[in-house]
Amino acid sequence: MHREFLMGNEAMALGALAAGVNVVAGYPGTPSTEVLETIAKRNPGDVYVEWSVNEKAGMEVAAGAAYCGARTLVTCKQVGLNVASDPLMSLEYIGVSGGMVILVADDPGPISSQTEQDTRTFGMFSKVPVFDPSSVRDAYQMIQDAFELSERIGSPVIMRPTTRVDHGYEAIEVKDQDEWRSDKPEGFVKDSSRWVIFPRLSVRNHALIEERNTRLTDELSSYPGNFIVPSGAKAGRMGIATHGVSYEYVEEDLSDDPRRPRVLRIATPFPFPERLAVEFLQGLDEVLCVEELDPVIERALVYVCGRHGISCRIRGKLTGDVRSSGENSVESVTAAIDAFLGRPRPAAPAPDDVPQLPVRPPVLCAGCPHRASFLAVKRAMAGRKTIFCGDIGCYTLGNAQPLDMCDTCLCMGAGIDIAQGVFHVEPDTLAFAFVGDSTFFASGITGTINAFYNQAEMTLVVLDNSTTAMTGHQPHPGTGRTVMGDVVRAVSMENVLRGIGLTTVEVVNPLDHELAVETVRRVAAEPGVKAIIFRSPCVVLAKPKAKSRVDASACVGCQRCVRQLGCPALIPQADGRVDIDQSQCTGCTLCEQVCPVHAISGGERL
Amino acid sequence: MSTNIVLCGVGGQGTILASKLIATAAMERGIPVKTAETIGMAQRGGSVFSHVRVGDGAASPLVGRGKADVIVAFEPAEAVRQLPFLRHGGTVVVSNRPVVPVSSMTGGLAYDLDAIMTYLRMQEESGRIGALSVVEARRAELELGSAKCLNVVLLGAAARSGTLGLSVEDMRHAVHERVPERFWELNDHALAWG
Numbered sequence: 079m080h081r082e083f084l085m086g087n088e089a090m091a092l093g094a095l096a097a098g099v100n101v102v103a104g105y106p107g108t109p110s111t112e113v114l115e116t117i118a119k120r121n122p123g124d125v126y127v128e129w130s131v132n133e134k135a136g137m138e139v140a141a142g143a144a145y146c147g148a149r150t151l152v153t154c155k156q157v158g159l160n161v162a163s164d165p166l167m168s169l170e171y172i173g174v175s176g177g178m179v180i181l182v183a184d185d186p187g188p189i190s191s192q193t194e195q196d197t198r199t200f201g202m203f204s205k206v207p208v209f210d211p212s213s214v215r216d217a218y219q220m221i222q223d224a225f226e227l228s229e230r231i232g233s234p235v236i237m238r239p240t241t242r243v244d245h246g247y248e249a250i251e252v253k254d255q256d257e258w259r260s261d262k263p264e265g266f267v268k269d270s271s272r273w274v275i276f277p278r279l280s281v282r283n284h285a286l287i288e289e290r291n292t293r294l295t296d297e298l299s300s301y302p303g304n305f306i307v308p309s310g311a312k313a314g315r316m317g318i319a320t321h322g323v324s325y326e327y328v329e330e331d332l333s334d335d336p337r338r339p340r341v342l343r344i345a346t347p348f349p350f351p352e353r354l355a356v357e358f359l360q361g362l363d364e365v366l367c368v369e370e371l372d373p374v375i376e377r378a379l380v381y382v383c384g385r386h387g388i389s390c391r392i393r394g395k396l397t398g399d400v401r402s403s404g405e406n407s408v409e410s411v412t413a414a415i416d417a418f419l420g421r422p423r424p425a426a427p428a429p430d431d432v433p434q435l436p437v438r439p440p441v442l443c444a445g446c447p448h449r450a451s452f453l454a455v456k457r458a459m460a461g462r463k464t465i466f467c468g469d470i471g472c473y474t475l476g477n478a479q480p481l482d483m484c485d486t487c488l489c490m491g492a493g494i495d496i497a498q499g500v501f502h503v504e505p506d507t508l509a510f511a512f513v514g515d516s517t518f519f520a521s522g523i524t525g526t527i528n529a530f531y532n533q534a535e536m537t538l539v540v541l542d543n544s545t546t547a548m549t550g551h552q553p554h555p556g557t558g559r560t561v562m563g564d565v566v567r568a569v570s571m572e573n574v575l576r577g578i579g580l581t582t583v584e585v586v587n588p589l590d591h592e593l594a595v596e597t598v599r600r601v602a603a604e605p606g607v608k609a610i611i612f613r614s615p616c617v618v619l620a621k622p623k624a625k626s627r628v629d630a631s632a633c634v635g636c637q638r639c640v641r642q643l644g645c646p647a648l649i650p651q652a653d654g655r656v657d658i659d660q661s662q663c664t665g666c667t668l669c670e671q672v673c674p675v676h677a678i679s680g681g682e683r684l
Numbered sequence: 685m686s687t688n689i690v691l692c693g694v695g696g697q698g699t700i701l702a703s704k705l706i707a708t709a710a711m712e713r714g715i716p717v718k719t720a721e722t723i724g725m726a727q728r729g730g731s732v733f734s735h736v737r738v739g740d741g742a743a744s745p746l747v748g749r750g751k752a753d754v755i756v757a758f759e760p761a762e763a764v765r766q767l768p769f770l771r772h773g774g775t776v777v778v779s780n781r782p783v784v785p786v787s788s789m790t791g792g793l794a795y796d797l798d799a800i801m802t803y804l805r806m807q808e809e810s811g812r813i814g815a816l817s818v819v820e821a822r823r824a825e826l827e828l829g830s831a832k833c834l835n836v837v838l839l840g841a842a843a844r845s846g847t848l849g850l851s852v853e854d855m856r857h858a859v860h861e862r863v864p865e866r867f868w869e870l871n872d873h874a875l876a877w878g
Contacts, residue, residue, distance in 0.1 A: 083707055083708070083711050083717070085721075108723065108724035108725070109723065109724065189722075189724055189725070189726070190724030190725045190726075213745075214718075242720055242745055242746065245720065245721045245722075245723050246718065246719065246720050246721075246745035247704075247707060247717075247718065247719040247720075247721070247745075248717075248718050248719075248745070249711055249716065249717060323744070323745070326743045326744040326745070327743075327744050327746075329743040329744075330742075330743040330744040330748070333741070333743075407746060407748075407749075408744050408746055408747070408748035408749070408751070409748050409749045412748070431803070432764065432767075432803065433764065433796060433799040433800050433802075433803050434793055434796075435761050435764055435765055435793070435800075436761060436784070436785050436787060436788040436792060436793045436794070436795045437785065437787050437792060437793060438694065438729070438730055438731045438761075438762075438785040438787070439730055439785075439787065440695065440725050440726050440727070440728040440729055440730035441728060441729040441730075441785070441786050442728070443696075443728060443729065472728065475728065478786070478787075479787070479790050479791065479792075480790045548725065548728075640789050640790065641790060644786045644789070644790050645786070646729055646785075646786050648789070649784065649789075650789055661831050
């Protein structure tokens, strides 16, 4: 054992390696991404790691490997599990031979996601057991326990951290590499009565799954991660049930208060440790459930009370004692406990004259080629009836002023299909779908085929910056690199589109502004489904060649560059003229091309 | 008892590295440390923060409101935004250079630097802020000859304030641990600057 300062995601990666994981597949998504990256970085050499094209592919690759007896790990964020839900739902009926852990990072808040869905609930729905760690230390231990459980019951198991565990850091004891498990998988054993899903197998296995999960509610009551913290000497007949990082907030609040209520920490929300819950409820009149996302523990305790005839009032989200949405914090948990225990609240500080602060939402980086692509389409389509369907990635930020080029955004790849739906209702609207390169490969191809087959009219705009930028620049099928470091043949987006049948597929550098505008005008006028690929590398990865500067004597202070581009490197001065922040400028030259008096020069675009 | 530190700024300014440096310095001294980071969409020029808890007795990775001993702000408006986290009489180390958000340039709320700095000074006069240390970012960068070490300048100022529970020397060791050797001299000067 040795001590390391680790991010929760790194700790889970090392936990998986210590458990002897053989195959790892996933798709990037905040807050899960660093798990797979860390496994790739710390790979002892014999672990197969891939960024899959999407979560469904990753789940199926891992399932196949687990059929062979390999220990496998899938990593994704909560909405990624939606994409992989089809294989998961069926896989639970089939089961696995090697231990299979599905690591799904939830995002209360949500901080970087579309939904506040709770994977604990998904576990119940899919009947897959769930582990829910509270800290970095927990996360390291529980992922190893998850592999053990999975292999023992022959079923996939979900590991469900949330953002504060994923992106929290702590110094913890971890195993040395020579202590890691290392097993060679036995290989696939043919048995069509086991691996081929048919209704007869499903109904038989369904019964076995229900039986097993009932058994687990008892077994997991003895799991050390589920525990009761005894009450203080002066406590009343009150209890708090909690989980995840909220447990740490509760402990932060109660510390060694002699009036502290009894605390139940739930690490396996499904199957729920029922015997332990009954023990916890003995002698209590009221319990406050402090949870994030869904009231999973609260519902389970209400059920346990009813089933066992226990008279105890269960409070939480369903009773309005804990807020129903949003991320918990140290103070939101303290406020809920104050109210529950009837503790006096400190007086709110007197309001003072806090100056109004500018809002600071995330923005496209200075020099980002997406800005140029959006501006080209905006200018080309000025005055026309249009819809701009956006998608998931950095380019969702194109919705902000002054670009205002994202009318819809739903989920990965949806923009392409939304555009078709709009076209079928409003054929006179010019429908555009913007999609990033990684998103196109992940889930844009089927939508494009759908549009082509079903005779929609739309312009597909692929914003190709040759990386998965938002999640930290992972490679994808179009980059010709893998996470294992191999150089492979890149999948050509142009060939995919032409293979579908599109006859107009234009590739343009969006930073060549006039050409980009002219291309959009021409392509948008063509019938059917047509595509423009705006190709220019992400500026976070590319090194600038030469930066742009403003000739102060020529700048007339019209600020057209600022108003059109919203580039963070363009800084208006007190006299109205514009200066360029050299630490941010990448020399993309877009401002040079929109300046009406040619006062900006010197940049050299990539 | 733990020392609670809130680092804040704008995505891309280097708050994550700064929090790692503090954590490394604590680790080297054998002091327990927990941190929580902003990773994700906000890193693209949004408001970001890191919470660092140094010492025993920290359960949560996040600092509670009114519980921070020190705020290290890479940007003045972000110092004011995070001020509710500061305990009464806590320390604020702040860079005086604003990063004006695009929203302020394109019709949103204006960025009033004077109002923000005046407000911070008033908080020091009233005792709400125990000690306010304003780092002149432009001068620091000119004198150090680099625009890449504001985070280390701010950490040096914070360490000298005595509120980190870590000395400038501790921070120097941490920098040498985390940063390539060719940048040691620059960073040593940055830690000592001011």
